[in-house]
Amino acid sequence: MESEKKYRYIDREKSWLAFNARVLQEAGDETVPLLERLRFLGIFSNNLDEFFRVRFAAIRRLSLTGKKGEKLLGGITAQQLVKDITAIVIKQQSESLRILSVIEKQLEKENIIIVNENELCQEHQNFVHDFFIQKVSPELVTIILNDLAEFPLLKDTSGYLAIKLVMKNQESRLLNVLQGKKEIRYALIEIPKNINRVVVLPSIGEKQYIMLLDDVIRYNLSSIFNIFEYESISAHMIKITRDAQLDIDSDMSKSMLQKIATSVKERRVGEPVRFVYDKTMEKDTLSFFLNRMKIDSSDSIIPGGRYHNRRDYMNFPNLGRHDLLYTKKAPLLVEGLSLEGSILSSIAQKDYLVYAPYQSYSYLIKFLREAALDPKVTTIQITLYRLAKNSQIISSLINAAKNGKRVVVQIELQARFDEASNISYAEQMQQEGIELIFGIKGLKVHSKICVIERLEEGKTKRYGFISTGNFNEVTAKVYTDVTLFTSHQQILKDVSKIFEFFDINYRLQRYKHLIVSPHYSRSRFYKLIDREINHALAGKSAYINLKMNSLSDFEMIDKLYEASNAGVKMRLQIRGICSLIPGVKGMSENIEAISIVDNYLEHARVFIFCNDNNPEVFISSADFMTRNLDGRVEVTCPIYQEDIKKQLIDTFEVGWKGNVKARFHSENLDNKYRIRKENESVFRAQYETYNYFKNLHDEQGNVS
Numbered sequence: 001m002e003s004e005k006k007y008r009y010i011d012r013e014k015s016w017l018a019f020n021a022r023v024l025q026e027a028g029d030e031t032v033p034l035l036e037r038l039r040f041l042g043i044f045s046n047n048l049d050e051f052f053r054v055r056f057a058a059i060r061r062l063s064l065t066g067k068k069g070e071k072l073l074g075g076i077t078a079q080q081l082v083k084d085i086t087a088i089v090i091k092q093q094s095e096s097l098r099i100l101s102v103i104e105k106q107l108e109k110e111n112i113i114i115v116n117e118n119e120l121c122q123e124h125q126n127f128v129h130d131f132f133i134q135k136v137s138p139e140l141v142t143i144i145l146n147d148l149a150e151f152p153l154l155k156d157t158s159g160y161l162a163i164k165l166v167m168k169n170q171e172s173r174l175l176n177v178l179q180g181k182k183e184i185r186y187a188l189i190e191i192p193k194n195i196n197r198v199v200v201l202p203s204i205g206e207k208q209y210i211m212l213l214d215d216v217i218r219y220n221l222s223s224i225f226n227i228f229e230y231e232s233i234s235a236h237m238i239k240i241t242r243d244a245q246l247d248i249d250s251d252m253s254k255s256m257l258q259k260i261a262t263s264v265k266e267r268r269v270g271e272p273v274r275f276v277y278d279k280t281m282e283k284d285t286l287s288f289f290l291n292r293m294k295i296d297s298s299d300s301i302i303p304g305g306r307y308h309n310r311r312d313y314m315n316f317p318n319l320g321r322h323d324l325l326y327t328k329k330a331p332l333l334v335e336g337l338s339l340e341g342s343i344l345s346s347i348a349q350k351d352y353l354v355y356a357p358y359q360s361y362s363y364l365i366k367f368l369r370e371a372a373l374d375p376k377v378t379t380i381q382i383t384l385y386r387l388a389k390n391s392q393i394i395s396s397l398i399n400a401a402k403n404g405k406r407v408v409v410q411i412e413l414q415a416r417f418d419e420a421s422n423i424s425y426a427e428q429m430q431q432e433g434i435e436l437i438f439g440i441k442g443l444k445v446h447s448k449i450c451v452i453e454r455l456e457e458g459k460t461k462r463y464g465f466i467s468t469g470n471f472n473e474v475t476a477k478v479y480t481d482v483t484l485f486t487s488h489q490q491i492l493k494d495v496s497k498i499f500e501f502f503d504i505n506y507r508l509q510r511y512k513h514l515i516v517s518p519h520y521s522r523s524r525f526y527k528l529i530d531r532e533i534n535h536a537l538a539g540k541s542a543y544i545n546l547k548m549n550s551l552s553d554f555e556m557i558d559k560l561y562e563a564s565n566a567g568v569k570m571r572l573q574i575r576g577i578c579s580l581i582p583g584v585k586g587m588s589e590n591i592e593a594i595s596i597v598d599n600y601l602e603h604a605r606v607f608i609f610c611n612d613n614n615p616e617v618f619i620s621s622a623d624f625m626t627r628n629l630d631g632r633v634e635v636t637c638p639i640y641q642e643d644i645k646k647q648l649i650d651t652f653e654v655g656w657k658g659n660v661k662a663r664f665h666s667e668n669l670d671n672k673y674r675i676r677k678e679n680e681s682v683f684r685a686q687y688e689t690y691n692y693f694k695n696l697h698d699e700q701g702n703v704s
Contacts, residue, residue, distance in 0.1 A: 166184055237278050543610040
């Protein structure tokens with residue numbers, strides 16, 4: 001039975017690492033603009049940090065209990081998985097260093113030169129010294145370690161320089177001299193986070209120079225340690241990653257805000273799950289830090305390069321070199337949906353789909369701003385998960401409250417790594433009189449919904465939107481998501497019922513149109529799949545097309561295998577984790593699965609069921625993961641309007657035809673690209689999706 005399970009599923013952690021390997025492929029792709037390749041290296045590094053803080057930490061906790069966890073993990077033991085993950089990550093880290101070296105050499109050819117402390121030319125030495133004295137030195141935290149009773153707490157994912165000072169022999173240290181030993185002192189320097197890691201040095205002629213903050217500090221070590229008499233000094237970077245699990249206490253006297261805030265503060269002392277160090281560090285220095293930090297072989301110890309926290313490359317300055325970046329495409333307008341006139345009056349006539357970032361995300365902000373000012377609008381209800389730093393969404397909701405509207409916000413305080421930001425926003429909204437709902441015990445609210453109530457001719461009419469992505473105007477520039485704007489009264493009545501469920505969650509709601517987790521999604525999706533199975537067995541047309549971020553629920557995978565065996569053709573666009581093994585005879589021979597990783601992050605969830613050539617189309621906040629089906633509040637919305645249904649079917653087909661950035665999911669996790677057939681033209685899915693909407697806008701404009 002165990003061997004069968006290993007054969008039927010791909011481990012989700014290894015599949016996720018394969019996804020991050022696809023991000024790394026983009027960094028290594030010679031056809032990607034150079035500065036974008038650095039950005040992908042940053043994304044790879046940032047992804048890996050989050051993976052260790054969450055997923056690896058969970059596997060490690062399981063392994064330390066002594067339990068094997070094979071049923072939970074799909075056939076592999078937790079102990080073996082910890083070892084496998086470490087081996088994969090070490091290999092990926094090595095590849096990332098190779099790619100970085102190649103990029104740096106190619107940047108030099110473009111007259112962009114990254115220098116370290118030993119490579120400074122005369123013209124830059126004074127600049128770097130002055131920059132250190134004025135900007136860096138006041139921010140430095142430097143700790144001498146030898147005489148400390150307790151080792152200081154290292155911050156999660158912060159970068160540190162591990163300093164080794166070999167002291168000069170003096171008479172007071174005669175015993176060490178007689179024994180032939182040198183006195184060694186160790187220190188730590190925390191690399192400041194509030195100074196840009198990438199320091200731009202003055203240009204010389206056509207050449208532009210870059211220095212990392214780490215090396216600015218290295219260059220000035222003599223200034224930092226000038227009170228010590230040493231004969232040599234070295235600095236190597238280290239980084240620790242901690243378990244990011246939140247432990248929420250059960251004290252009934254505390255509010256949910258207080259509990260989450262306390263738990264976020266306690267996260268800083270979470271157990272170490274990864275220690276990354278510069279592999280050129282001397283063995284005695286490495287041993288000192290591992291021993292003092294109590295890191296042993298049960299933790300993931302990763303030898304790395306000279307620099308860690310390469311996530312900072314996500315913010316590498318463009319240096320005015322737009323030729324080394326992707327050409328930015330202006331978001332398109334949606335024909336019939338105005339950013340200047342009334343958006344509500346347009347939605348009253350028909351539904352509209354906005355597919356960001358191809359189309360403008362400003363429609364969502366415009367909707368809320370109009371609702372905030374409209375005298376006929378009485379109520380706004382919305383769910384919030386992840387928000388921008390200076391959120392226009394929050395600004396619009398506060399504006400509505402100041403205009404006397406009843407504003408109800410369900411804000412998810414446990415949105416991973418956004419807890420502190422959401423707590424701050426929650427406190428801000430409370431002060432403005434906005435009603436807050438903090439969710440349901442044991443259930444995260446991951447749905448993306450909004451409904452407003454407007455008095456029209458003495459009756460209440462609803463308007464709203466349902467989305468596949470977060471209401472975050474910053475990430476909407478790089479995340480592909482679809483939002484349905486609608487005045488469909490029955491759908492919006494269901495949306496209102498979800499807010500009733502938030503308020504009184506012991507009462508199970510019934511929904512006529514929406515598919516809502518955790519109560520109905522699994523059973524409803526099973527019925528949709530069963531219908532395709534029955535149609536296939538009856539000789540009718542039967543197919544399922546699914547676009548999502550992750551597919552890892554074993555029972556759902558088994559259901560898709562069952563459909564494949566019945567003859568249902570399935571095409572899956574799964575950006576990230578795919579635990580399903582496609583193309584296996586007798587199990588999944590009718591299933592193909594690809595992943596598209598390109599300039600934008602594929603984030604939309606679109607489900608298409610053939611229904612004997614009368615397709616049913618849905619958009620959703622949910623992936624086919626156990627947590628989305630059974631452990632969160634998620635919303636899947638049917639699309640009834642034919643033109644929008646066609647847009648979603650068409651754009652799925654555009655994605656499927658991609659032959660530039662599409663890779664196949666496979667049991668080998670080898671990320672093989674879809675190869676163009678002979679005489680087949682280049683078809684880059686994200687570019688062609690933009691062109692699709694541009695052509696659609698032009699056609700509709702001509703018709704009107």
